Every structure is written in C-alpha cells, then in structure tokens.
Amino acid sequence: MFDFLQFRGPWDLIQAGAWLVSIALLLWMVWDAIRVSQQYSEDILTSSQEGVDELAMQQDGHKRG
Amino acid sequence: MTDITANGEKPSSINLVKVLGPTHVWALGVGIVLVGEFMGWNYSVEKGGALGSIIACWIIGLLYTCVAMIDSEVTSTVAAAGGQYTQAKHTTGPLMAFNVGLYLVLAYTMLEAADIFVFGDLIRIASESLGAEAGMVDARPFVLLAVSALAFLNYRGVFMALSVNFLITAVAFFSIIVLVVAYQFGIFTAEPLQHEGLGMGSLPYGWMGVLASFQFGIWYYLGIEGTCQAAEEVRSCGRSLPLGTMTGMITLLIAAALTWYVCAGSLPWEYLGTALAPLYDSARVSGSTVLIVLLWVGTVFSALASANGCINDAARAWFSMGRDRYLPQFFAAVHPKYRTPYRAIIFLIPIAASFGFLQLLAPTITFSILSGLLGYTFMPINMFRFRGKWPLNTIKRGYIHPFHPIPSLVLLALCAATYIAVFLGFGTQLLAMMVFYIVASVWFVLFRYKYVQRGDQFTMAWPRPKGY
Numbered sequence: 001m002f003d004f005l006q007f008r009g010p011w012d013l014i015q016a017g018a019w020l021v022s023i024a025l026l027l028w029m030v031w032d033a034i035r036v037s038q039q040y041s042e043d044i045l046t047s048s049q050e051g052v053d054e055l056a057m058q059q060d061g062h063k064r065g
Numbered sequence: 066m067t068d069i070t071a072n073g074e075k076p077s078s079i080n081l082v083k084v085l086g087p088t089h090v091w092a093l094g095v096g097i098v099l100v101g102e103f104m105g106w107n108y109s110v111e112k113g114g115a116l117g118s119i120i121a122c123w124i125i126g127l128l129y130t131c132v133a134m135i136d137s138e139v140t141s142t143v144a145a146a147g148g149q150y151t152q153a154k155h156t157t158g159p160l161m162a163f164n165v166g167l168y169l170v171l172a173y174t175m176l177e178a179a180d181i182f183v184f185g186d187l188i189r190i191a192s193e194s195l196g197a198e199a200g201m202v203d204a205r206p207f208v209l210l211a212v213s214a215l216a217f218l219n220y221r222g223v224f225m226a227l228s229v230n231f232l233i234t235a236v237a238f239f240s241i242i243v244l245v246v247a248y249q250f251g252i253f254t255a256e257p258l259q260h261e262g263l264g265m266g267s268l269p270y271g272w273m274g275v276l277a278s279f280q281f282g283i284w285y286y287l288g289i290e291g292t293c294q295a296a297e298e299v300r301s302c303g304r305s306l307p308l309g310t311m312t313g314m315i316t317l318l319i320a321a322a323l324t325w326y327v328c329a330g331s332l333p334w335e336y337l338g339t340a341l342a343p344l345y346d347s348a349r350v351s352g353s354t355v356l357i358v359l360l361w362v363g364t365v366f367s368a369l370a371s372a373n374g375c376i377n378d379a380a381r382a383w384f385s386m387g388r389d390r391y392l393p394q395f396f397a398a399v400h401p402k403y404r405t406p407y408r409a410i411i412f413l414i415p416i417a418a419s420f421g422f423l424q425l426l427a428p429t430i431t432f433s434i435l436s437g438l439l440g441y442t443f444m445p446i447n448m449f450r451f452r453g454k455w456p457l458n459t460i461k462r463g464y465i466h467p468f469h470p471i472p473s474l475v476l477l478a479l480c481a482a483t484y485i486a487v488f489l490g491f492g493t494q495l496l497a498m499m500v501f502y503i504v505a506s507v508w509f510v511l512f513r514y515k516y517v518q519r520g521d522q523f524t525m526a527w528p529r530p531k532g533y
Contacts, residue, residue, distance in 0.1 A: 011197045018206035022213040029220050029411055036400060036407070040079075045398040047078035048388065050145040050297065050524040 081146060082404040084224045085299045090292045090309020092231035093377060095316050096370035097173075097288030099237050100180060102317075102324040103364045104342050105284035105430065111338025112490075113278030114269040115260070115329040121275060121282030122321050124479065129286035131476035132441055133314040134466035135448045137307035140293040141463030143525060144302035146406075147385030148293030148378070149440055149447070154389065154522050156450040161443065163391050163509045164502060168440040169294075169382040174413055175433035176288065177375035178420030181211040182429070184368045185421070187342075191361065208421040215373045216414050219380065222403045223298050230373050233366040240363030241320055244348055245327045247356055254351035258330030265329055279486035283434050285321040288371070289313055290440070294378040303463020376410065376417075383409040390516045391509070431491050435498050438487065442480045445473035454530035 037045070109118040136149070145151045150169055154162035185204030192202040219226045247253045268274060292310040299305045324344060328337055331347045340346050348360035384406030387396030400407040420429050452469060466472060487495050 009197065009201070011192050011202050015203060015206045018210040022206065022209040025213040025217045026414070029217060029407075032220075033407055033411055036402075037398075040401055042395075042398075044076065044079060045401070046388070046394050048080040048397065048399045049078070050151070050385075050388070 076401065079399045079401050079404070081223075081297045081399060081406070083298055083300045085227060085295055085305070087305040087309040087312070088231055089224070089227040090295055090299060090306055091313045091316070092227050092234050092370075093295055093374050094289045094292040094310055094313035095238070096230040096234040097176070097291045097374035097378070098286055098313075098317055098371070099234055099320065100183070100364075100367040100371040101284035101287055102241065102320050103237070103344050103367045104183065106281060106321070106324065107328065107337050107340055107343040109278035109281035109284075109338075110329070110334050112270065112281065113274035113276075114267060115263070115265045115325075115334040115337070117268050117270070117275040117278045118282070118329070119322075119325050121278040122285055122325055125279060125282035125285060125483075126318050126321065128441070128476060128479040128483070129289055129317075130314055131472040131479070132290050132444055133310050134472050135444050135476070136290050136293050137310050137464045138462060138466045139447065139451055140296050140306050140310075141303045142460055142527075144296050144299075145385070145524065146294060146297040146381040148296065148382065149290065149443065150382055150385055151296075152293075152447055152451070153443065155525060156447050156454065157443075159391070159514060159517055159519065159522075160506060160510065162389075163386070163513075164506060165440060165443055166382055166386045166391060167502065167505055168436045168443075170379050170386075170413075172433045172436035172440065173288075173291065173375040173379035173382070174417050175420065175429050175436070177212070177372045177379065177417045179426055179430045179433065180368045180372035180375065181208045181417065181421040182424055182426060184208065184211045184365060184372070186424075187361070187365050187368065204424070205422055209418055211369060211372060212376075212414055212418050212421065215369065215376055216410055218373065219376045220400070220403065220405055220407055220410050223295075223377065223405060226373060226377060227295075230370050233373075234370045237363040237367040237370060238316065238320060240359045240366075241323055241327075241344065243359060244344065244351075244356060245323045247351065247353070248327055248331060248347075253353035253355050256331065256351055258327065260330045263330065263333050265334070269334075276482065276486050277489050279483045280434070280490050283437070283483065285324075286314075286317050287434060287437055288374070289317060290437075290444075291374060291378040294381040297381075303461070307464035372417075376413070379413050380406050380409040383413060389522050390518060391513065428494070431494050432498065435487065435491070435495060438480065438483060439502070441476065445477045445480075448473045454532070455527060456531060459531070460527050 109121045113121060139152045140148065143151055143155060148169060150162055150166035153165040185208035188207040189202050189204045193199055218229060248258050289310065292306060292313060296302050296306055328343045328347050331350050332340065332343065337343055342364055345360045345364050348356040383392065383396055386392045387394055387409065396409050396412065398408045449470065457465065
C-alpha cells in the first residue's frame with residue numbers, strides 16, 4: 001500500500017524534492033494573492049489603465065518640482 | 066519596486082510598469098520560438114524531404130517576416146498589453162477582439178504545456194542515461210516544477226523573468242552556433258556534413274510534399290508575434306518594440322537555416338523526419354561528449370525559455386481581456402508590489418500543467434499552431450483597417466513597414482496555403498477547433514458582451530478615424 005514510500009535510489013529523492021518545491025511555490029503564490037486581496041480594495045487592484053506611463057509621469061513631476 | 070507611494074500612502078491606482086528594453090523584447094520573441102529549432106520543424110522533412118523542408122523554412126520565414134513587420138507598425142502605436150487583441154479592439158470590433166484574445170491565450174498556453182512536457186521528458190531521458198532504470202523516473206514532478214518555478218518568476222516581476230529568458234535563450238542559440246561550427250571545421254568531431262549523400266537535392270513527394278511541409282515549417286518561427294504583449298511594459302515602445310521584434314526575426318531566420326543545414330547534413334532525411342530532438346541527435350552522431358551535453362542543455366533551456374515567454378504572454382492577453390470586461394474583471398488585478406497580472410498568471414497554471422501531465426504532445430502543439438494561424442490570418446485584415454482608418458501622418462508611428470499592401474497580401478496568400486497544408490495533415494482538428502471558436506463566439510455574444518463597455522476600450526489618444 002505504501003510502496004511509493006520505499007527509497008529506490010537518488011532519483012526518488014530528486015523527484016520528491018521536485019514535488020515539494022513545486023507545491024511550496026504554488027502555495028506561496030496563492031497565499032500572497034489572498035494576502036494582497038485582503039490588504040487592498042478590488043477597485044485599486046483593478047485600476048490599471050492602458051498606456052499609462054508612470055515613469056514618464058514621475059520624470060515630468062521631478063522636472064516640474 | 067514597492068507597494069507604497071513615496072510618502073508612505075497606498076497608491077490610488079496600480080499599473081504595469083515600464084521597465085523593459087529591446088533586449089527583453091528580443092528575449093521574449095526568440096525565447097518563445099527557439100524550442101521549435103530544437104524539435105518539431107523536422108516533421109516537415111518527413112512531408113517534403115530535406116529540400117522541401119528548407120523551401121518551407123524560407124516561405125514560412127517570409128510569412129513571419131510579414132507578421133513581424135505588420136505587428137511592429139501597429140504595436141509601435143498601440144502601447145498596451147494584449148498585443149493583437151488590443152489591436153483588434155481598436156481597429157475591428159469586440160467580437161473579433163474576443164476571438165483574437167482567445168487565439169492568443171490558447172496558442173501560448175498550449176505551447177507552454179508542450180514545453181513543460183518536453184522539459185519533464187528530457188529530465189527523464191537524462192536520468193535513464195545516468196543509470197536510472199527505464200520507467201523508474203516519472204516526468205510529472207519535473208513538469209510541475211517547470212511550470213511552478215517559471216510562474217513564480219513571472220509573478221515576482223517581468224524584468225527578472227525576461228532577463229532570465231535573455232540568458233537562457235542566448236545559451237540555447239549559442240549551442241546551435243557551436244554545433245554548426247564544430248561540424249563545419251571539424252572541431253570535437255571528425256564526422257563530415259554530407260548533404261548530397263543523405264538525401265538532399267530531390268523532392269521525394271514532389272511539390273505537394275513541399276506544400277504539406279508548410280504546417281511544420283511554422284515551428285521554425287511560431288511565437289515571434291508574442292513580442293507585442295510586452296508593449297505596455299517597454300520603455301520607448303515605438304523604438305524598442307520594432308527593434309526587438311525585427312532583430313528577433315533576423316535571429317530566427319539565421320537559427321532556422323543553420324539548424325536545417327547541420328541536421329540535414331548529419332542525419333539521413335528518413336530518420337530526421339521522425340526524430341524527437343534533431344539537434345540533440347545531430348550532436349550524438351558527432352560522438353563528442355562536449356557537444357552532446359551542450360545540445361542537451363540547449364534543448365532544455367529552449368523549452369524553459371519558451372514556457373517562460375508563454376506564461377508572460379498568455380497572462381497579459383488574459384489580463385487585458387479582463388480589464389476590458391471581455392472576461393470577469395477579477396483577472397485585471399495588478400500586483401501592488403511586483404506590478405504583474407498576478408491573478409491571470411495563477412489562473413493559467415493548472416490549465417498548462419494539466420495538459421502537460423496528459424503528455425499529448427502532438428494534439429497540444431497542433432492546437433497551438435492552429436490558434437496561431439488564425440491569429441496570423443487576422444493580421445492583414447488588421448493592417449488594412451489600421452491604414453484605412455488612420456492613414457500615414459494622421460498618427461505618430463514608431464515604425465512604418467515598407468511596400469504596403471504587399472506584405473499583407475503575401476501574408477494572406479501564405480496563410481491560405483498553410484490552411485490547405487494543415488487540412489491535409491490535421492483536417493479533423495482544424496474543423497474541431499473552428500467549431501470551438503464559433504461556440505465561444507456565440508457564448509460571448511449571448512452572455513458576455515453585455516458587460517463590455519465599448520466606449521472605455523478606445524484608450525489611445527488618436528484622432529477620430531477616417532470616415533467616422
């Protein structure tokens with residue numbers, strides 16, 4: 001029943017490592033996405049506009065300032 | 066980048082940020098495509114012989130040069146994520162835009178699935194070469210590792226994701242150059258290239274075979290149009306995007322010709338037409354361990370670069386459709402710290418991973434190619450409407466493609482020829498996919514169009530179109 005827990009060689013460890021790292025990365029992304037959604041309102045998160053160049057606006061602001 | 070403004074307050078709006086340059090655009094375009102040089106293109110040899118394959122390489126190269134020229138002109142004025150989808154909503158209309166958006170998402174997601182499957186399989190093959198028992202190593206953990214690590218990279222920021230893509234794409238391209246130089250000058254190997262002796266110089270299935278080989282000639286260049294998706298995150302879009310796209314296209318024309326040259330000269334055409342990884346096989350024939358390892362690394366890097374670029378592009382297209390409410394606006398969220406379309410990135414992971422797990426390479430890649438081909442067919446229409454509504458000198462263009470309308474007409478003719486070629490090989494899939502897009506269009510018109518706010522979509526500061 002628990003054959004998959006048997007250690008057959010280094011590739012078993014590598015495969016287990018790949019599963020674990022993958023799951024950890026996926027869980028982190030989901031956790032971060034939930035955290036961001038709780039910290040910011042939906043209006044702000046979905047407020048992006050096409051073609052807006054923040055760097056250019058900042059540079060313009062510095063020049064005026 | 067930070068998630069707060071300079072005075073410590075939360076921002077009032079969050080946008081994608083312009084941090085990319087022409088090298089990133091090159092890395093995005095060439096990175097997506099280069100895996101096609103390492104595998105896939107060689108099925109054109111099976112259809113048309115070695116000579117037929119190089120004819121397809123050049124003719125399909127012409128198709129993609131037209132694509133790159135048209136894309137460069139339109140995107141140099143439409144500095145927004147979404148690429149051809151965004152172009153379609155400005156020049157044509159919502160239903161066309163929805164379809165083009167869907168072509169993009171499916172073309173890139175299916176290609177990503179094929180890439181991660183190939184990555185997993187390459188690891189499995191390497192494990193068996195290193196002494197593991199056949200069948201003991203499962204490719205699936207590596208498939209999942211590839212997609213999750215690359216998605217993580219994309220989630221954390223576009224600059225790092227495409228900088229990494231530049232590095233691994235450059236290594237993959239370099240491996241092709243080294244293989245060609247090694248064979249040509251007898252470095253690492255004493256095996257000569259022997260094109261005549263291996264079946265070059267004839268068309269075994271005549272010109273019909275050449276036509277049939279077009280469907281696989283697409284692999285040499287599939288995805289170069291993906292550079293457009295970076296438009297909203299590129300500094301000086303009008304300059305960087307055409308520069309990155311056109312240099313990418315030149316790189317691919319060189320890589321395609323070199324790939325064909327070295328493979329057709331080192332492998333018999335009957336074998337080449339069915340090989341899984343022809344460049345790697347060509348290195349194995351050389352007998353040099355250095356070349357074998359280098360080309361294995363090149364193949365792995367090309368698959369990863371392609372998957373990475375596809376995650377970037379599919380997420381931008383999905384995000385843009387969400388922003389315009391063609392899809393739920395939930396997907397239009399931008400991460401306040403990393404400035405990436407993070408929900409779109411996460412949403413597409415299970416789709417790519419599940420198709421990667423299915424290990425159905427041929428149907429997956431066929432879906433990708435056919436979706437791409439439908440997108441290319443839209444481009445001449447897009448160009449005619451763009452030049453018709455906004456003639457030269459009415460809006461500022463970063464790049465004006467020469468000889469209009471010849472590239473558009475050539476592209477249309479080549480797309481028609483490629484449809485015939487695809488129908489010869491994948492007629493059922495082509496028809497099934499057409500039905501899928503028709504059903505999706507009906508769904509959009511009946512259930513989704515009511516949410517689209519047409520007036521908000523036209524975001525470019527352009528004058529009123531001619532005739533309106």
